[in-house]
Amino acid sequence: MTRHALRRDPRAHWVLLSLTLAVVATALLFSGYGRHEIAATAAPTARCPAEPEVPFANGPVMRQDPKTGGVRAARMPASTVALTYDGGPDPAWTPRLLDLLKQHRAKATFFLTGTRAAAHPDLVRRIKEGGHEIGSHTYTDASLADLSGPRVRLELALTQNVLAGTAGIGTHLLRLPHTEGAASLCDDMGEAARRAIGDGYVVVVADEPARTPDQGAVRQFTGSAAAVAETGRLLSADRGDQVTFTTVGAGLGLPGTMYDVGTAAEWKGAAVVRAQQASRAFADGMTWFLLAAGAITAARLLMLLTVARVHVKRVRGNRSRRRGALRVPPLTDPVSVIVPAYNEEAGIEATVRSLLASTHEAVQIIVVDDGSTDRTFEIAEAIGDRRVMVVRQPNSGKAAALNTGLAWAHFDIVVMIDGDTVFEPDAIFRLIQPLADPRVGAVSGNTKVGNRQGVLGRWQHLEYVIGFNLDRRMFDVMECMPTVPGAIGAFRRDAVVGVGGVSEDTLAEDTDLTMALCRAGWRVVYQESAIAWTEAPSTVRQLWKQRYRWCYGTLQSMWKHRGALVERGAGGKLGRRGLTYLLLFQTVLPLLAPLVDVFALYGLLFQGAGQAAAVWLAFTAVQIFSAVYALRLDREKFEPLWTLPLQIFVYRQLMYLVVVQSVVTALMGNRLRWQRMQRTGSATDVLEDRRAMSA
Structure with a gap:
């Protein structure tokens, strides 16, 4: 299969993956056959007579x-x-x-x-x-x-x-x-x-x-x-x-x-010998890789939990110092909020009204309609509040819409959000507080899944809490934050302008911008108390498209900012800490995960189900422990935990395959267009339920 064919037909990626997994399975089976792990036989138990039979x-x-x-x-x-x-x-x-x-x-x-x-x-x-x-x-x-x-x-x-x-x-x-x-x-x-x-x-x-x-x-x-x-x-x-x-x-x-x-028989025999040697080497290598991956994953989990604890103590210490130092008042500077929107009629009104309900009163809201073909522009304009400015432009992509909003922004602090995001009333106020430190150029808020109904919604909720937010706590402490999410982030306007605005070079404009700010010497921090609710994909197809774009865009940003690996200062921290972490845990290990899964299935079938089950139960127990801790830190209920074992079997494999397709796409030189999912306006589901319970 040629590279040209792969670029022409995206389905060929899956043909390549299927062939790879087939080769892996064949290698494992051949190795297992030679080691008596498959179709093993025992010595015969028949009782023979004392005298042999004739002849x-x-x-x-x-x-x-x-x-x-x-x-x-x-x-x-x-x-x-x-x-x-x-x-x-x-x-x-x-x-x-x-x-x-x-x-x-x-x-x-x-x-x-x-x-x-x-x-x-x-x-x-x-x-x-x-x-x-x-x-x-x-x-x-x-x-x-x-x-x-x-x-x-x-x-x-x-x-x-x-x-x-x-x-x-x-x-x-x-x-x-x-x-x-x-x-x-x-x-x-x-x-x-x-x-x-x-x-x-x-x-x-x-x-x-x-x-x-x-x-x-x-x-x-x-x-x-x-x-x-x-x-x-x-x-x-x-x-x-x-x-x-x-x-x-x-x-x-x-x-x-x-x-x-004859020569033909020698060639055939040499092929068999090399196949056995390769299969054994692969099986042995996979065993060592599995052990190494397990050790690295356990070390990562321990680090995440330890650093999360450090982050919690730091946040509590900062709050105590602020309460005891009245001479340092909270930051109340006016804020410009940019809302890029493309076909967001289902949720744009809820988004804007949540911003208007903010306890931070000095707010300018800029809705940039990026050539929507639905009623997004009309709905936003009909809100009729003097704090809301609606700008319309031909469809140019999210990065261009953000730059348009940046040009219309009146204030030095800019908050960028997605068109389906619903803010808590105090979210803007809490989000901008770290900007009181002149070294801080951007702040990441705490994004939560609003539509948690169904198993898919619960899986994404757990992913946001366990994965994304624990990672951000670690990135904050280690000063190497690679991404301020598009759903909720605050920026110094001059810092964004200083790096050339929001770049259109990648599909992950939020990651690209954050990395650029780090390399420019700005600190990027995480504010867990600034909460915004986002609408997660409600179907597997939508989820795949979203994560495919995220992963591909992240790979683009990592490649674009690879020079940070050899830089000093803030850029070097991003490169040697942040980029290395992303490369190892969000690219290499997920990329090899399908091979590990095949090897694990092989072990389950042929090397002892008891041992494989024990390993899986231990892994699940560790995941549940980390999930409990992460949910507790985010003050979330433990009810979704019942879906975690199934998430390990299904959802995680889906995310691994997204990484595989993204890497293959990047290596083949393909370009993805900016994609959006179909909105239903369900980002406020959990928020409304909580308000109802409070009432």
């Missing part, structure tokens, strides 16, 4: 009789011992064993497990180059007696692919896992041996321990340090030069037990 009793090496098509068994000649090792290769014991065999000029047959061979291809090649013989021990050391026909074929085929990819060979030798002597080839295991022999394999088991080297024998060792020690004792025994230690094929004179494969 397995005729010898430990069995192959198909070319004449009869039955099973032909053979034994090692006298004074010939075939040394055989199961499992591996292993970086701990295989090199030691190879050195020991070389020292005694002995040869052996190694029955390798496909997953281990793929993990250590250099050892496979060393075994081959040492003149030793290689056989198959299946791909995952699975008991073939317990497997279906397709799974058996997969086990054997994958092992052949790995041997072709690592050493350029194929093998006819097979040792069935969980077998020892011929007596173990009974019932289902015996049937598995017959099928393998019928498919052209030479099945090798071990001779009974009573058979001496002088008689000729096949010795079986399970790869380990103990096997190395036992081999050393066997090779060092004083028998003169009468016993030959060799491979199965050489001892019986079997031709072609190993054979060279």
